[in-house]
Amino acid sequence: xxxxxxxxxxxxxxxxxxxxxxxxxxxxxxxxxxxxxxxxxxxxxxxxxxxxxxxxxxxxxxxxxxxxxxxxxxxxxxxxxxxxxxxxxxxxxxxxxxxxxxxxxxxxxxxxxxxxxxxxxxxxxxxxxxxxxxxxxxxxxxxxxxxxxxxxxxxxxxxxxxxxxxxxxxxxxxxx
Amino acid sequence: xxxxxxxxxxxxxxxxxxxxxxxxxxxxxxxxxxxxxxxxxxxxxxxxxxxxxxxxxxxxxxxxxxxxxxxxxxxxxxxxxxxxxxxxxxxxxxxxxxxxxxxxxxxxxxxxxxxxxxxxxxxxxxxxxxxxxxxxxxxxxxxxxxxxxxxxxxxxxxxxxxxxxxxxxxxxxxxxxxxxxxxxxxxxxxxxxxxxxxxxxxxxxxxxxxxxxxxxxxxxxxxxxxxxxxxxxxxxxxxxxxxxxxxxxxxxxxxxxxxxxxxxxxxxxxxxxxxxxxxxxxxxxxxxxxxxxxxxxxxxxxxxxxxxxxxxxxxxxxxxxxxxxxxxxxxxxxxxxxxxxxxxxxxxxxxxxxxxxxxxxxxxxxxxxxxxxxxxxxxxxxxxxxxxxxxxxxxxxxxxxxxxxxxxxxxxxxxxxxxxxxxxxxxxxxxxxxxxxxxxxxxxxxxxxxxxxxxxxxxxxxxxxxxxxxxxxxxxxxxxxxxxxxxxxxxxxxxxxxxxxxxxxxxxxxxxxxxxxxxxxxxxxxxxxxxxxxxxxxxxxxxxxxxxxxxxxxxxxxxxxxxxxxxxxxxxxxxxxxxxxxxxxxxxxxxxxxxxxxxxxxxxxxxxxxxxxxxxxxxxxxxxxxxxxxxxxxxxxxxxxxxxxxxxxxxxxxxxxxxxxxxxxxxxxxxxxxxxxxxxxxxx
Numbered sequence: 001x002x003x004x005x006x007x008x009x010x011x012x013x014x015x016x017x018x019x020x021x022x023x024x025x026x027x028x029x030x031x032x033x034x035x036x037x038x039x040x041x042x043x044x045x046x047x048x049x050x051x052x053x054x055x056x057x058x059x060x061x062x063x064x065x066x067x068x069x070x071x072x073x074x075x076x077x078x079x080x081x082x083x084x085x086x087x088x089x090x091x092x093x094x095x096x097x098x099x100x101x102x103x104x105x106x107x108x109x110x111x112x113x114x115x116x117x118x119x120x121x122x123x124x125x126x127x128x129x130x131x132x133x134x135x136x137x138x139x140x141x142x143x144x145x146x147x148x149x150x151x152x153x154x155x156x157x158x159x160x161x162x163x164x165x166x167x168x169x170x171x172x173x174x175x176x
Numbered sequence: 177x178x179x180x181x182x183x184x185x186x187x188x189x190x191x192x193x194x195x196x197x198x199x200x201x202x203x204x205x206x207x208x209x210x211x212x213x214x215x216x217x218x219x220x221x222x223x224x225x226x227x228x229x230x231x232x233x234x235x236x237x238x239x240x241x242x243x244x245x246x247x248x249x250x251x252x253x254x255x256x257x258x259x260x261x262x263x264x265x266x267x268x269x270x271x272x273x274x275x276x277x278x279x280x281x282x283x284x285x286x287x288x289x290x291x292x293x294x295x296x297x298x299x300x301x302x303x304x305x306x307x308x309x310x311x312x313x314x315x316x317x318x319x320x321x322x323x324x325x326x327x328x329x330x331x332x333x334x335x336x337x338x339x340x341x342x343x344x345x346x347x348x349x350x351x352x353x354x355x356x357x358x359x360x361x362x363x364x365x366x367x368x369x370x371x372x373x374x375x376x377x378x379x380x381x382x383x384x385x386x387x388x389x390x391x392x393x394x395x396x397x398x399x400x401x402x403x404x405x406x407x408x409x410x411x412x413x414x415x416x417x418x419x420x421x422x423x424x425x426x427x428x429x430x431x432x433x434x435x436x437x438x439x440x441x442x443x444x445x446x447x448x449x450x451x452x453x454x455x456x457x458x459x460x461x462x463x464x465x466x467x468x469x470x471x472x473x474x475x476x477x478x479x480x481x482x483x484x485x486x487x488x489x490x491x492x493x494x495x496x497x498x499x500x501x502x503x504x505x506x507x508x509x510x511x512x513x514x515x516x517x518x519x520x521x522x523x524x525x526x527x528x529x530x531x532x533x534x535x536x537x538x539x540x541x542x543x544x545x546x547x548x549x550x551x552x553x554x555x556x557x558x559x560x561x562x563x564x565x566x567x568x569x570x571x572x573x574x575x576x577x578x579x580x581x582x583x584x585x586x587x588x589x590x591x592x593x594x595x596x597x598x599x600x601x602x603x604x605x606x607x608x609x610x611x612x613x614x615x616x617x618x619x620x621x622x623x624x625x626x627x628x629x630x631x632x633x634x635x636x637x638x639x640x641x642x643x644x645x646x647x648x649x650x651x652x653x654x655x656x657x658x659x660x661x662x663x664x665x666x667x668x669x670x671x672x673x674x675x676x677x678x679x680x681x682x683x684x685x686x687x688x689x690x691x692x693x694x695x696x697x698x699x700x701x702x703x704x705x706x707x708x709x710x711x712x713x714x715x716x717x718x719x720x721x722x723x724x725x726x727x728x729x730x731x732x733x734x735x736x737x738x739x740x741x742x743x744x745x746x747x748x749x750x751x752x753x754x755x756x757x758x759x760x761x762x763x764x765x766x767x768x769x770x771x772x773x774x775x776x777x778x779x780x781x782x783x784x785x786x787x788x789x790x791x792x793x794x795x796x797x798x799x800x801x802x803x804x805x806x807x808x809x810x811x812x813x814x815x816x817x818x819x820x821x822x823x824x825x826x827x828x829x830x831x832x833x834x835x836x837x838x839x840x841x842x843x844x845x846x847x848x849x850x851x852x853x854x855x856x857x858x859x860x
Contacts, residue, residue: 049730049841051827061824061833063841068833070824099823 018113021137022092023144025106027080030144032137037149039093039100041108044085045071057154059104067100069093074103077152094149103149112139119146213261213540214309216576221306224254228299232292247295248277249685253577254302260544260580266305269319272326273298294325312396363395364426366440367414374434377410384413387429392419466529470816476519483512534612535563537572541583541610548587555594555605556587562612567619571713574693575621578686582623582709583608585682590627590707600704602626624708630701632658639664659701663687691821720817722844724810724836725793727771731842733815733834734804738847740796742809746789759803761794766801767854768792795847802854817844829853 020035048060048071057076061068071091075081088107093100119135122145132153135146231246251274259267276291304318368384370377385401388394395416404410417426423440430438487508494501538560545558567575591597591606598604611622632655639650639661650658665684690697695713722733723742743761750768751758757768792803817832829849833841 047840049833049843051843052829053827061820061841063835063839068818068820068823068835068841101823 017116019116019119020111020113021144021146022111023109023139024090024092025088025109026075026078027106029080030109030139030142031074031105032144032146033092033094033149034146035111037094037096039095042091042093042102044089044091044104045102062102064093064102069100069102071102071104072154074105074152077154096150096154101154114139213536216536216573217257217261217263218306218310220257220573221254221302224250225299225302225306228295228302232295232299235292244277248274251277252685256577256580256584259547260540262543262547263305265317265319266302269298269301269322269326276326294322297322297325363416363418364423364440365414365416366426366430366438367412368430368435369412369437369439370410370434371436372411377434378404380432380434381410381413383432384430385415387432388415388417388426391421391426391429392417394418467816469529470814473519473522476522480512480516480519483515487512529569531566532569532572533563534565534567534572537576537579538563538610538612540576541580544580544583545587545608548584552588553593554587554591556591556608557605558583558608558610560610560612565612565614565619571619571693574689575711575713578689579621579623579711581682581686583610586623586625586627586707590625590629592628596628619711619713621711621713622708623711624706626706629703629705629707630659630662632703635659635661655701655703659699662699691826693819693821696826720815720844721812722815722834723793723812724815724842725806726808726810727804727806729807731810731836731840732771733813733842733844734793734795735831735844735847736812738795738797740794740801742791742793742806743803744789744791745803759792761801761803764801766794766803768803768805769850769854770805795850797847797851800851802851804850815844 021032023032045062050060059071090108091102132151134148137144227250231243235243255270301319301322308316397415494505594604608625698710701707721736758765815834831844831846
């Protein structure tokens with residue numbers, strides 16, 4: 001079973017024994033996130049605005065219907081080699097903590113419904129450091145890695161600035 | 177306070193709501209405050225009602241802890257705002273509902289039908305209350321059903337207060353007998369007194385109502401005619417009549433047998449201070465729509481510019497042509513000029529729609545402090561300043577709740593009792609100051625009290641108890657560091673909750689709210705000397721006039737209030753001083769900054785400079801000046817500032833983002849940070 005996480009909304013619920021996944025490609029591997037996190041999937045923006053002193057995985061800000069959203073290179077965030085940009089690249093808009101951000105991925109392959117029983121727990125070695133990997137799904141010939149977006153190492157994206165304590169108190173206080 | 181304090185204190189200290197009887201003794205000015213903020217409250221309460229219903233429905237549909245949390249937030253907010261305008265009964269009820277919810281939250285069982293029924297009943301009662309308030313029926317008790325349901329649903333009697341007082345169901349806010357419409361044009365108000373002991377007075381009152389109705393539109397009539405039949409004795413009748421008839425004509429109509437006195441007041445009289453308008457109808461406009469209006473106004477301006485240019489070009493052509501062309505040209509000029517005036521007016525109007533002074537919000541806190549004074553027996557004084565500071569309406573709305581929370585914290589937890597204060601050698605009354613000012617494009621709100629400060633030991637033990645940090649670390653922390661723990665979720669130095677200050681749900685929410693507005697919040701506390709909170713809000717929701725520039729292929733906006741001039745420099749004008757680059761501007765040497773330095777602060781500036789002439793914008797703030805190298809000037813524009821923290825976080829050096837006419841995002845640079853950067857570089 002997948003660890004229970006509170007989704008941002010219950011609007012797209014699959015039957016209890018199934019979950020719906022958005023399956024996408026990153027640096028040759030297949031990954032997935034649960035549909036309930038996903039607001040929409042769009043083409044990469046033509047332009048991004050680069051921010052000063054931003055983390056490497058942050059491509060910049062882009063404008064989606066008058067909203068200013070951060071664009072995250074998911075590959076860079078996971079420490080993968082950079083995606084060569086091609087026509088298949090997509091941006092998956094994900095809602096985490098009431099904030100919307102775009103994940104730049106190599107390609108979006110499908111949205112499929114998967115029985116929960118088919119999701120394997122990743123090995124201990126794999127999860128200890130990477131708690132954002134919540135499962136492995138056997139699909140067709142290869143494995144799909146299931147990601148929990150809220151656990152991705154994106155703290156830098158959300159922490160407060162100016163030396164205020166953050167969600168991780170130790171860190172915040174040290175910078176005081 | 178004239179009332180004895182002791183009987184307002186419960187055995188639990190502060191945890192008691194105002195007894196209903198004191199609500200009836202409200203002094204006029206308090207009531208006036210309440211009325212002024214009623215429209216705000218109504219707006220908010222309606223929204224809260226919808227939120228509660230949504231969350232309840234979601235819960236019923238199998239939702240989980242998230243819905244419970246949403247409910248908790250909605251109730252908490254409602255409690256706060258109800259208490260702040262004196263609707264104590266509602267506040268108390270909400271508090272009770274919150275208590276139950278809290279119990280539910282700790283309970284693994286996610287859904288409880290009985291409780292949900294109670295909350296639905298509560299939401300209904302709330303809606304009725306809001307409608308009653310809206311139509312000027314103050315003091316209506318719409319919560320009888322809820323109280324009953326709460327009592328039934330509760331297994332144990334309520335902890336904090338005694339059984340509801342029957343007197344409670346009487347008027348909530350008494351002096352509201354005479355709501356009068358805001359627009360008094362053609363409105364005649366009056367009072368008719370019947371002879372004492374007149375039989376059939378109620379009938380006569382009905383007759384008066386009929387007669388008045390024949391003369392015009394009866395805006396209000398007290399007691400209401402539909403209730404007259406049940407009313408045993410009527411001594412006076414007051415009414416408002418909207419009519420074109422003369423006052424004397426109305427007086428005539430009212431002279432019937434049994435009437436002792438008729439007092440009439442035409443509308444042209446100055447507004448009597450103690451008469452209250454039915455709350456003004458307000459409408460919440462989606463910010464997006466206002467932005468669209470602003471965008472349209474901006475486009476209209478561009479269109480106007482095109483007309484002007486066309487006019488000029490046309491003029492050149494026409495100069496060589498004949499007289500008939502010149503007449504046409506004059507007409508075109510006139511049309512363009514009036515288009516320009518209209519455009520400017522529309523744009524200003526759209527912008528002003530969003531700006532309101534913060535005064536009314538500040539005044540609301542007098543009420544908050546007064547209630548605490550009454551309830552706790554503390555002598556607390558509130559000093560406010562900066563009432564005229566104009567802020568975006570939405571910003572004010574969003575600030576209300578966190579600010580109320582902070583003021584309450586200061587009064588409730590910060591200020592000591594008079595005895596305690598005297599023992600410390602402080603004046604017996606505590607002082608809370610609330611200052612608002614605009615500094616550059618920031619609004620600074622400074623809230624300070626001279627109370628006991630934060631209890632560091634308690635904070636320390638709480639942090640230990642909750643296992644927030646390793647014990648060794650907590651012991652090592654300085655006071656300043658400890659203070660910062662108050663921002664952590666669920667950490668409050670109070671063990672019990674009170675009607676006003678809540679249960680530690682506050683500070684983390686306060687901070688989250690401020691940050692969502694693109695602001696920052698700082699808290700400093702000195703044991704025994706008091707606590708001070710500084711909110712700094714970029715005027716994010718506001719349109720800033722900015723100079724748009726292009727640097728390295730990207731576009732940026734510089735807030736115009738710091739832009740002094742744009743100067744073109746030759747390569748020879750750059751001087752080197754240590755590792756600093758300087759240019760001479762009007763005989764003064766000014767540091768020269770390239771944006772690249774800002775993006776990569778670790779890269780030391782080069783000692784050699786480009787060989788070409790270049791353009792720089794001179795920024796000035798107080799006595800400081802700096803030159804920012806730019807590639808191109810794009811012009812001055814009204815720039816709508818969007819917060820980066822809405823979906824990302826605040827970035828040092830960037831005041832916000834804006835979207836230009838082509839849909840591109842441009843960053844609005846924060847000149848203060850540029851100055852800091854320049855200073856830092858000079859220290860390298």
